[in-house]
Amino acid sequence: xHSPIPDYLLEVLDxxxxxxxxxxxxxxxxxxxxxxxxxxxLATVDGTVYSAGNAETTFTIQSMSKPFxxxxxxxxxxxxxxxxxIDVEPSGEAFNEISLEPGTGRPKNAMIxxxxxxxxxxVAGDDGIQRTERLREMFSRCxxxxxxxxxxxxTSEFDTAHRNLGLAHxxxxxxxxxxxxxxxxxxxxxxxxxxxxxRDLAMMAATLxxxxxxxxxxxxxxxxxSVRQMLSVxxxxxxxxxxxxxxxxVGIPAKSGVSGGVIGALPGQVGIAVxxxxxxxxxxxxxxxxxxxxxxxxxxxxxxxxxxxxxxALRDAFTTDGPDPVTVYQVQGDLRFTGAxxxxxxxxxxxxxxxxxxxxxxxxxxxxxxxxxMLLEVARRLGLDGIEVAxxxxxxxxxxxxxxxxxLEMFDHLDAAIAARADR
Ligand code: DON
Numbered sequence: 063x064h065s066p067i068p069d070y071l072l073e074v075l076d077x078x079x080x081x082x083x084x085x086x087x088x089x090x091x092x093x094x095x096x097x098x099x100x101x102x103x104l105a106t107v108d109g110t111v112y113s114a115g116n117a118e119t120t121f122t123i124q125s126m127s128k129p130f131x132x133x134x135x136x137x138x139x140x141x142x143x144x145x146x147x148i149d150v151e152p153s154g155e156a157f158n159e160i161s162l163e164p165g166t167g168r169p170k171n172a173m174i175x176x177x178x179x180x181x182x183x184x185v186a187g188d189d190g191i192q193r194t195e196r197l198r199e200m201f202s203r204c205x206x207x208x209x210x211x212x213x214x215x216x217t218s219e220f221d222t223a224h225r226n227l228g229l230a231h232x233x234x235x236x237x238x239x240x241x242x243x244x245x246x247x248x249x250x251x252x253x254x255x256x257x258x259x260x261r262d263l264a265m266m267a268a269t270l271x272x273x274x275x276x277x278x279x280x281x282x283x284x285x286x287x288s289v290r291q292m293l294s295v296x297x298x299x300x301x302x303x304x305x306x307x308x309x310x311x312v313g314i315p316a317k318s319g320v321s322g323g324v325i326g327a328l329p330g331q332v333g334i335a336v337x338x339x340x341x342x343x344x345x346x347x348x349x350x351x352x353x354x355x356x357x358x359x360x361x362x363x364x365x366x367x368x369x370x371x372x373x374x375a376l377r378d379a380f381t382t383d384g385p386d387p388v389t390v391y392q393v394q395g396d397l398r399f400t401g402a403x404x405x406x407x408x409x410x411x412x413x414x415x416x417x418x419x420x421x422x423x424x425x426x427x428x429x430x431x432x433x434x435x436m437l438l439e440v441a442r443r444l445g446l447d448g449i450e451v452a453x454x455x456x457x458x459x460x461x462x463x464x465x466x467x468x469x470l471e472m473f474d475h476l477d478a479a480i481a482a483r484a485d486r
Pocket of ligand 1: 126254319320344346
């Protein structure tokens with residue numbers, strides 16, 4: 063059967079092909095872009111890619127580099143040091159406004175130019191060339207292929223970067239930028255000139271949606287904590303002075319770039335990239351914004367769309383037959399507080415007459431820290447009530463020293479956990 067998803071994407075391209083807006087012209091190289099190009103690509107967190115239109119056309123990454131550079135700077139400097147340098151508040155102003163905090167001189171966030179130039183300067187490396195090389199290498203790992211720098215786009219941007227040089231000099235004057243302001247803008251302009259396709263961007267966004275793990279290589283490129291920070295800042299600041307409209311209409315953490323790309327990362331689900339060069343007054347692709355609005359509505363992708371995770375966490379609960387019956391709870395999915403609460407409630411409310419409880423985590427894809435602690439606490443309390451507890455956990459959904467310290471019987475198969483009693 064032919065999947066309906068590519069056909070749906072073609073329909074979206076057809077429906078969102080308005081001609082409004084204008085190609086960016088403040089960077090000469092961007093002014094030469096074909097305004098009618100239009101591509102879309104979706105990459106799921108398991109690495110499946112769907113695309114339509116000009117998904118393989120190359121263009122420069124521009125401001126879509128900012129969240130990824132922020133992720134690298136977080137890894138290089140640590141979260142606390144970064145917070146001292148750059149705030150996380152929406153500026154409510156255009157991307158190229160100065161927006162520094164009175165007193166500290168901190169830029170409002172890492173998505174506006176001032177914050178992004180400072181972020182670039184905080185990536186490990188002696189100069190702009192080394193810092194950009196570190197970023198190019200990391201972006202390549204997220205994209206799943208070797209990316210290159212468009213040297214003529216870089217020259218075109220850097221030769222006309224008067225406003226960004228002004229921002230960098232201002233940050234140097236207030237003492238928040240440590241390095242040479244010209245070197246910071248040179249490196250930042252190179253960072254913006256890394257060449258990508260919609261497919262590359264969708265994979266990079268899917269790496270964020272997948273908590274920092276690249277979907278096809280399985281490599282953990284960014285830490286879970288950094289990804290949470292990056293997505294939060296994308297959600298609140300990624301669309302600049304249109305952030306409120308974006309949150310209400312689309313509801314996906316996103317970032318736009320003046321080359322005409324827009325990326326979005328829907329946590330746990332999918333990375334999305336759209337490319338079409340004509341821009342609106344905020345510097346975001348007109349068709350890109352329209353496409354995201356349409357995808358969000360059609361596919362229920364808004365982050366505030368209410369999900370009922372808890373209801374599906376307990377797959378089954380039963381008591382085995384035979385002379386040595388055992389009570390089994392089968393848990394499934396990605397368990398956070400609400401899912402774990404459903405399981406904890408079912409176990410707390412039940413009468414355990416069998417004397418042995420098996421918690422089967424075979425289908426529990428992941429338990430976050432709270433989910434793990436809640437299940438271990440339930441096991442401990444059952445033990446205090448004189449009930450034997452065994453865990454079936456072939457994929458180590460439970461891990462870490464607290465699991466070993468619990469002294470629980472661990473099994474790879476449910477049958478073995480049930481049989482263990484009769485064998486005694
Ligand atoms: O700083 C600049 O001018 C560009 N290299 C990047 C700006 C950008 O993409 C703004 N986003 N919409």
